[in-house]
Amino acid sequence: AQTVTQSQPEMSVQEAETVTLSCTYDTSESNYYLFWYKQPPSRQMILVIRQEAYKQQNATENRFSVNFQKAAKSFSLKISDSQLGDTAMYFCAFMKQGAQKLVFGQGTRLTINP
Amino acid sequence: NAGVTQTPKFQVLKTGQSMTLQCAQDMNHNSMYWYRQDPGMGLRLIYYSASEGTTDKGEVPNGYNVSRLNKREFSLRLESAAPSQTSVYFCASSPIGAANYGYTFGSGTRLTVV
Numbered sequence A: 001a002q003t004v005t006q007s008q009p010e011m012s013v014q015e016a017e018t019v020t021l022s023c024t025y026d027t028s029e030s031n032y033y034l035f036w037y038k039q040p041p042s043r044q045m046i047l048v049i050r051q052e053a054y055k056q057q058n059a060t061e062n063r064f065s066v067n068f069q070k071a072a073k074s075f076s077l078k079i080s081d082s083q084l085g086d087t088a089m090y091f092c093a094f095m096k097q098g099a100q101k102l103v104f105g106q107g108t109r110l111t112i113n114p
Numbered sequence B: 001n002a003g004v005t006q007t008p009k010f011q012v013l014k015t016g017q018s019m020t021l022q023c024a025q026d027m028n029h030n031s032m033y034w035y036r037q038d039p040g041m042g043l044r045l046i047y048y049s050a051s052e053g054t055t056d057k058g059e060v061p062n063g064y065n066v067s068r069l070n071k072r073e074f075s076l077r078l079e080s081a082a083p084s085q086t087s088v089y090f091c092a093s094s095p096i097g098a099a100n101y102g103y104t105f106g107s108g109t110r111l112t113v114v
Helices: none
Strands: A003-005 A010-014 A019-021 A024-026 A032-039 A046-052 A064-069 A074-079 A088-096 A108-113 B004-007 B010-013 B019-025 B031-038 B042-049 B064-068 B074-078 B087-094 B109-113
Touching: A003 A088, A010 A019, A019 A108, A024 A074, A032 A064, A032 A074, A046 A064, A046 A074, A074 A088, B004 B087, B019 B031, B019 B087, B019 B109, B031 B064, B031 B074, B042 B064, B042 B074, B074 B087
Parallel strands: A010 A108, B010 B109
Antiparallel strands: A003 A024, A019 A074, A032 A046, A032 A088, A064 A074, A088 A108, B004 B019, B019 B074, B031 B042, B031 B087, B064 B074, B087 B109
């Protein structure tokens, strides 16, 4: 079974700083997908970014980018120029190819301070 | 607005009471899911329905039942609620063959069992 681990329960940075959230996963699969979801205080789950394991190029979405290290089974999220609206819980998630089930990490609570 | 609608948003139950959480999507998605979110544990899959007429157990199915009423609706039933079922419940959906692009989530139901 796949597992996803987020080792940072909470993080806090100042507005405009860059912050990196860590995620590691355990799988014997070679093809899979990785995701970062954001959950603001509204509780809504919002897809931030997605990575396909067979692509070496790291995914980027505006201020959000990932550092995907397949051999190390690591998938970190970098938020550049952080904004107050980035304050949220962030979840890393894994899905193996051909499956439909998302496996989530424990989450990291990120606070952006003014 | 198109999306996944969950009802109710909040509920308090007494131990032993039963209730059904409702979920409906209007995106013509084939697959639907129920997750529970607990502090420090991320989101865990309770049940999922890959397509109309099928349901399968996820990671934490004990104490729950589901019904895929039609393509739009997927309900979660607690027959005899227990305090351990206090949680936030999320319904989600995905189109057939495209779960690897991520789910669309509902806004969640906060359930408290006293």
